[in-house]
Amino acid sequence: MIEELKNARRPEAAPAGPLRRFGWLVAKLVAAFLFISVAQVVIFKFVPIPFTLTMAMDEHSVTKDWTPLDRIDRDMVAAVISGEDGKFCLHNGFDSAAIMQAFKRNQQGGRIRGGSTISQQTAKNVFLWQGGGYVRKGLEAWYTVLIETIWGKRRIMEVYLNVAETGIGTYGVEAGAQRYYGKSARKLSAVEAARIAAVLPLPKEREVNGAGGFTRRHGNSIARRVSVVKNEALDGCVYR
Template identity: 45%
Template sequence: MARKTPKKSTRTVRLRERPGRLMRWMLRYLLRGILIVIALAFVATLTFSAVNPPTTPYMFAEGRRVGGVNQTWVPIEQIAPSMARSAVAAEDANFCTHWGLDLTAIRAALADGGNRGGSTISQQVVKNVYLWQGRSWLRKSLEALMTPLVEAVWSKERILEVYLNVAEFDEGVFGVEAAAVHYFGVQAKDLSDVQAARLAAILPAPKSRSASQPTSFVQRRATSIRDGAATIAADGRAGCFE
């Protein structure tokens, strides 16, 4: 008689199936997590396309550190056009022509060894409104993923409006309205071309530069920004927000 092959025990089968079940469970929950994150990002992006952010992570942290912040939100219609042009000329001259990531500027920054920034205004808005400060790969990756979404949902005018209202201009001073009063005693809508250029000139390092008492470096940079603002107005690169 032929010898019968002994049947595998139920316990042995279950043990062999357990790694496969665990992997499927992990993949299922990972996928759910990714979908939840995407949904939350879309909701957050859609919300702030119409609702002004009440604060930002950095503004909140600075407020706790210095005992409060000075910020007054103003719509872009109440900001001097020269201020909007100056900010774009200083930080992102191709603002109207890219989709959130300026690959040319990124390549130039990499070629320069990281000594200059490659972030667009759109990226800075995403970082300031939704993320945190720093240079970690995680933050940069989230920034790169969220920026095209913001560009797809928000108008260029809205992106620039939010940027000008949450940018830091001095310790505890956020937004162009508070900055205009702080440095020059005027409202944002009354800024002159020179004043607007000086405010834009201090944006990369607001804690160490002054718009009302500019160093020779800030004066030279402001002059360059003023010329750049006139250039983008003449060649049409300001058309998406004017």
């Protein structure tokens, strides 16, 4: 009789509502993404990037040749820092001043310009897809934090120079050096490295050989700053 009274007073567990089940599902998906993304970055700290989504979606035949950083001329590193991200060794993956500058320019209309660092571009090129959107930008920020923390500057630069598009269907500076100059990236001159760096923002639209107009002027400007980058150790985080 006493047991029956105890059981009668014990309330039955309420079934989990749909909102709670949805919350658990979201939490599991977030946890899985965090684990997978960290695992990806840890693996690619040591393993060459075999392929990227950008390469897979390229309608042209893809040419690439993974090359360790110690087999790429220092002028090439100085050229991309000069042309793409002068504060590469100074920031933690994000250049707030460049982002704000780009935002102000874009408010004036015309062609949309970005303020992405080499770290952000590397995160996008390796793990994500091209194009805009808040989702992609948010994922890019997350992967940028991860590679800055786990890879460090030298590995980021090495990966960037191997996955950046340097021409139609051409990825990495080694493939670019072979295509345009018939030589290894180890033997590039400052001018040659600067011309490759000048096409990086728009590799499908700009020419390395026979470049004219803005591309030629931009390449010449980068070439003049290569020695400044090296003399002032703005590439010091790559070579320390």
